[in-house]
Amino acid sequence: MSESGPSPGVPDMGADQFDAMVEAERPDPVEELEKTEYDTDLGLAMAEDAQRVSKGDLSSETFWAKYDEAAAREFGDDYRETPNPAVDKVDSCQTIDDAAADQLSCAGGPMESVAESLQNPEIDPDKQWGMVIDLEKCVGCDSCTVACKAENRTPPGVTYNVVMEEEHGEFPDTTRTNVPRPCMQCDNPSCVQVCPVSATYKMENGIVDIDYDRCIGCRYCMIACPYGARYLDYGESYEDEVMGYGELTSPEYGVDRGSREDGKSPQYNARKCSFCYHRLHRDEEPACVETCIGDARNFGDLNDPESEVSQMAESTRAFQLKEHTGNDPNVYYLK
Amino acid sequence: MATRNLPNFNPGFESDRLRIAWYGLIAVALVVGAYATYQRIVQGMASTNMSSITPWGAWVAFYIYFVGLSAGAFLVSTLSNVFEMEGLHKVDRDALFAAIIAMVAAMLFVWIDLGRMERLFNPFLHRNLTSPLSWEVHAYVAYIGVLSSELYFSMRADLVRVSEAGTGYRSKLAGLLTLGRTDLSEAAIAADRKWLKRFGIVGIPLAIFFVHGGTGVLFAVAKARPYWNSGLFPIIFVISAVVSGTALVMAVYVLRRKFFDGGPVDLDLLNRLGQLLLAFILADAAFTAIDALIALTTLERLEVGTWLLLAFGKMAWSFWGIMVGLGWVLPAALTSRRKWRRRPWLMVLAGISVVVGIVGVRFNIVVPPLILPVMEQLPTGDYFPSLVEWATSFGIVAVGLLLYTIGAELLPLTHLEDGDHE
Numbered sequence: 001m002s003e004s005g006p007s008p009g010v011p012d013m014g015a016d017q018f019d020a021m022v023e024a025e026r027p028d029p030v031e032e033l034e035k036t037e038y039d040t041d042l043g044l045a046m047a048e049d050a051q052r053v054s055k056g057d058l059s060s061e062t063f064w065a066k067y068d069e070a071a072a073r074e075f076g077d078d079y080r081e082t083p084n085p086a087v088d089k090v091d092s093c094q095t096i097d098d099a100a101a102d103q104l105s106c107a108g109g110p111m112e113s114v115a116e117s118l119q120n121p122e123i124d125p126d127k128q129w130g131m132v133i134d135l136e137k138c139v140g141c142d143s144c145t146v147a148c149k150a151e152n153r154t155p156p157g158v159t160y161n162v163v164m165e166e167e168h169g170e171f172p173d174t175t176r177t178n179v180p181r182p183c184m185q186c187d188n189p190s191c192v193q194v195c196p197v198s199a200t201y202k203m204e205n206g207i208v209d210i211d212y213d214r215c216i217g218c219r220y221c222m223i224a225c226p227y228g229a230r231y232l233d234y235g236e237s238y239e240d241e242v243m244g245y246g247e248l249t250s251p252e253y254g255v256d257r258g259s260r261e262d263g264k265s266p267q268y269n270a271r272k273c274s275f276c277y278h279r280l281h282r283d284e285e286p287a288c289v290e291t292c293i294g295d296a297r298n299f300g301d302l303n304d305p306e307s308e309v310s311q312m313a314e315s316t317r318a319f320q321l322k323e324h325t326g327n328d329p330n331v332y333y334l335k
Numbered sequence: 336m337a338t339r340n341l342p343n344f345n346p347g348f349e350s351d352r353l354r355i356a357w358y359g360l361i362a363v364a365l366v367v368g369a370y371a372t373y374q375r376i377v378q379g380m381a382s383t384n385m386s387s388i389t390p391w392g393a394w395v396a397f398y399i400y401f402v403g404l405s406a407g408a409f410l411v412s413t414l415s416n417v418f419e420m421e422g423l424h425k426v427d428r429d430a431l432f433a434a435i436i437a438m439v440a441a442m443l444f445v446w447i448d449l450g451r452m453e454r455l456f457n458p459f460l461h462r463n464l465t466s467p468l469s470w471e472v473h474a475y476v477a478y479i480g481v482l483s484s485e486l487y488f489s490m491r492a493d494l495v496r497v498s499e500a501g502t503g504y505r506s507k508l509a510g511l512l513t514l515g516r517t518d519l520s521e522a523a524i525a526a527d528r529k530w531l532k533r534f535g536i537v538g539i540p541l542a543i544f545f546v547h548g549g550t551g552v553l554f555a556v557a558k559a560r561p562y563w564n565s566g567l568f569p570i571i572f573v574i575s576a577v578v579s580g581t582a583l584v585m586a587v588y589v590l591r592r593k594f595f596d597g598g599p600v601d602l603d604l605l606n607r608l609g610q611l612l613l614a615f616i617l618a619d620a621a622f623t624a625i626d627a628l629i630a631l632t633t634l635e636r637l638e639v640g641t642w643l644l645l646a647f648g649k650m651a652w653s654f655w656g657i658m659v660g661l662g663w664v665l666p667a668a669l670t671s672r673r674k675w676r677r678r679p680w681l682m683v684l685a686g687i688s689v690v691v692g693i694v695g696v697r698f699n700i701v702v703p704p705l706i707l708p709v710m711e712q713l714p715t716g717d718y719f720p721s722l723v724e725w726a727t728s729f730g731i732v733a734v735g736l737l738l739y740t741i742g743a744e745l746l747p748l749t750h751l752e753d754g755d756h757e
Contacts, residue, residue, distance in 0.1 A: 157386065164711075164713065179712070181713075194465070197460075214457060216455070216458070220553075225709070231387040234386075269451065321710075
């Protein structure tokens, strides 16, 4: 293949030719709208402003304040039963049915309801949650890390789960071990031992909790953790890369904290993996377990001798990280 | 017993020009520090160069530095107040007052280091018996109480004399600080001495085992960081505190005599302080060497790696230059000859050299074990304090210097009845 020639599979065309092709395919809005029984001008105006909303130049409140009346008049019942999913149910200027709104609402509502469901203490009184990660099955794809970030909406610099990758041997005889590292939810957690304000503690189900409203941000727990599983939230944000990043936070430990705001906890608090405590109560597995492409991660009750995880944790292949520390993690690995 | 007229109680700066220059310098540092503190509050922890790999930095280093200075200075004061070593009573108030101010600075460093500064009282509302830090904050409060009581009983009689001798603001302040106990009878002064000794006796274990030894324990219990996780570590902590405290008291004693009350420097006392300093430096260096040897023979990744980083890493200059050079070698050389120990300016140099050198010791305690990650495959840290961290630190040091200077200008830190003023 010569330097100047086209790459295989890529047509040798300029940008203007692509634009012309797109233009040829694009339907004429006026023509399209005239096919319907509804007002063409209203349709065009709403479409143009909707584009401005999606670019962030116009708020959806303003949009609906401008069009709600006209749209209700034009579309009648159909309009009332088909809310725009981008509009918050609460405080919306759009006059829609409650039922329809509930169906599509994407406001703070769902987080609130998740948090509420966690107030019910009787769900896992005698469980001891544990995880077993099969290193033979882990391919090092990092999808657990990504799923964790998405689920827990962790800020830059805070990574509850990482995959530690190690190469052994010399080229070409090399092998690679990938060791995913969540919080170990130790039976004897060093972090709990040193916290000066008892802001971090072990729950009955074995998960190590952090009370973000009590934590003073002294970072002693991060010093003490032998697994480097704790992070300080330095108050950073993905806002520049992801629009609306801070609009909601994950209801970690069963507390809905609404939007992520400067100076509000969990900013400047210690943070770590919670085994997705908020998911467990909906009978869902932690996000990393659910997403694992190789089925390397297993999750369940270590107190139940019949459970898959307790049987795996008993196997001769099972080991814990840094067993000499006496921390006794509830995350096991299979060699 | 005593003569009631005060020959020349005038403890302020002797030279007005020097006073203006000194307060000017402090004012500049305070303004810069205030701006940096504003940045730290507005930007939060992102204004620092700390990370989740290196979660403690300059502020913690300065915090343990000032706790060490305080504990060391206090222990020097007990040489007179408890052990009744001859001649050392001349520095007991210098030592106690410096110890109090150092604790104030230490507490300000702890405070600015908290991720959530508004929750500074949480450690008193929610405790944790297994946390050394939880114990420490209570020990600090008790210790500041002991120091203040000590200074009060050491100084009360002189405060009464100052308040009775004049009408100026110094006398008014002295009158307030007597807390109404104005009896100058021999019995009352003997009672002061007795209480001074009693508080000193309580203070010694408090300073050694709780305040500074405890701060060492705070690090030593972190088994995740083998560099700290040794039984010797809290002991070295106390010894280096005594090194810095002795050096500070020695320097402050000479400087205050030279610039404030103009009394003669007691060369025998200076000689004795110099000897003590030399002995403490040698002990500090020897114990540190033992600790290093034990660490290296473990052949363990973090132990050996951290020591190698310290001695040959990017920041090795701070180990060899500041910690070993200024902290040990230079002052040990300066105090090695009797003739030199009787030269006030040389001893000021030795004292300041140690006081700066121990800053290096404290940084090299806090930072190196937070560079190598606890799990080998996690990222390695890279830390040098940010401008905000430096500027806030200088600001807090300036607060300490300001408080010390104001106190030295107003309070009878020199005993009025030793014949020092004649």
